[in-house]
Amino acid sequence: AQLVESGGGLVHPGASLKLSCAASGFAFSEYAMNWVRQTPGNVLEWVSSINNEGAITYYADSVKGRFTISRDNAKNMLYLELNSLKGEDTAMYSCVRATSAIAFYYAAPVSRSRFATWGQGTQITVSS
Numbered sequence: 001a002q003l004v005e006s007g008g009g010l011v012h013p014g015a016s017l018k019l020s021c022a023a024s025g026f027a028f029s030e031y032a033m034n035w036v037r038q039t040p041g042n043v044l045e046w047v048s049s050i051n052n053e054g055a056i057t058y059y060a061d062s063v064k065g066r067f068t069i070s071r072d073n074a075k076n077m078l079y080l081e082l083n084s085l086k087g088e089d090t091a092m093y094s095c096v097r098a099t100s101a102i103a104f105y106y107a108a109p110v111s112r113s114r115f116a117t118w119g120q121g122t123q124i125t126v127s128s
Helices: none
Strands: 002-006 009-011 017-024 032-036 043-051 057-059 067-072 076-083 091-097 124-125
Touching: 002 091, 017 032, 017 091, 017 124, 032 067, 032 076, 043 076, 057 067, 076 124
Parallel strands: 009 124
Antiparallel strands: 002 017, 017 076, 032 043, 032 091, 043 057, 067 076, 091 124
16 A cells, blocks of 8 residues: 655745645555644644545644645545645655545544554644
8 A cells, every 4th residue: 555645835824735645555545544634743634534435524723714634536636725824734645545445533632553554644733
């Protein structure tokens, strides 16, 4: 299984970005997917989840209303649209495969062992 993210960069506060994640080596449409970010302080923060069909989504309170997760099962792609970016959004964003088709809301920092497969991540830096 492989996940490859793209789309990060250096942006000003208030800017928008769209991250993409290309999945291969597993049955993408059978698994929920997540975006998780690692902060400069090395905390793993769960950002968003989407179930296998794309019908159910969850967001961390810190990004709700600004970020949108989506997927295209025909293309084996996962996306994250990020709007109104803030300095505290600076992090390494990773595409992460769940262990089932079900999406969950995670209220606390997560550990790597909670998820099945991780991408290498794409860096977003928000700075004026």
